[in-house]
Amino acid sequence: MLSQKAKYALRALMMLAEAAPEELVLVQEIAERQNVPKKFLELILLELKRHGFVFSQRGRGGGYCLARPADTITFGQVIRAMDGPLAPLPCASVTGYRRCADCADERTCTIRKVMRRVRDAMADILDKTTLADVRGGRVDEDLLATVA
Template identity: 55%
Template sequence: MLTKKGKYGLKALVDLAQLNPGETAFITEIATRNNIPKKFLDAILLELRNAGILRSKKGPGGGYSLSRPASEIHIGQVIRTLDGPLAPIRCASRTAFEVCEDCADPERCEVRRSMTDVRDAIASILDNMTLEQFVENDGNFSAAPTARVPQSAHTA
């Protein structure tokens, strides 16, 4: 599930993607326009800056801006930066894999296998959608490139 942190981060990035080239925005402006608590937004934008998604400038004419074109920022990277792995459970994660306490054999676990398919479908959509597409489609994921859902996800 997308957390408030992830949602607010996406809203802030959409806001910044709509600026003219060379323009910046102050945190207070972004927070006010998007109804995001400023203190929370401070922490979110710092994480996005540290991940190389945003850049910041101090002083007159300062503020935040995208570090590269919106066409080069993928939604999957943003969500992973703010919310962590996309997998719905740890045993299905590629980057934060943990065996479940009640699982004798993760390789034969049907729950893990199904959740791995879910992870792959989510990643396919988010990793193929850029911030530019997200803005152009008003955040409509159904307008994103079609995700290829693994065949095992369609079986009962």
Template identity: 55%
Template sequence: MISQKARYAFHALVALARTDSLMVGEIAAQERIPRKFLEQILLELKRHGIVQSRRGKFGGYGLLMPANRITFGQVLRILDGPIAPLPCLSKIAYRRCADCQTEENCEIRRVFAKVAESAREVLDRTTIEDAISNNGAAGTAVVKGLRGADAGVH
């Protein structure tokens, strides 16, 4: 499950992708996000080079990276951390599970490794632009491709 912070970030990024620049208050009102919380989210995204802020009469926030280069996986990792259902499956915050005898023989790890890889595949291929155009068809195509690849394995 993703955090509310990440959900708000995705809403804000989609709103910014549809226009050149928006004030924090405009995004907050349009997307129904608490303003103070949104300010924190946008500052974090700014620190990671996703958005930029401009001062002045025509100021506000805008995307620093093109919407077709901002992936859901990238944003999720910035705001929520590793994309892994088990700590032993994390690529950036690996930690051995407390009850684990051996990872190689862990049935639970094998199942969740497939889940994690499928999730990463979709999240790392789906961009903010994909979410706007064709209602996220790129992510849907990836999911359908994964389902097709696993169709013969039960």
């Protein structure tokens, strides 16, 4: 399940993607327009900065902007940065694999196989969807067809 932290991070990044390149947006403005608690948003933006998604400038005229073009930042990258692996089970994860302690035979485990398909389907959509794809509330028709 998508955490509130990841959801807020995506909201903030989508708002920054709508701004002109290198236009700095104040934390307060993001918090108000996206209905995100300011203190929580500040922590999220620091983490996004640490992962190279945003640039910040302090002081008068300061704020946040995307650190790279919106068409190079995918939903999958952001969610992994905020929440970790996409897989619903550690044994189905590509980036955070861990064997389940209660699994007798991982190769024949039906639950693992299904959860791996779920992970792969999610990754396929999230890793192909960029901030530019959804800028201004627009969603590509191909993406909608994939989800439907």
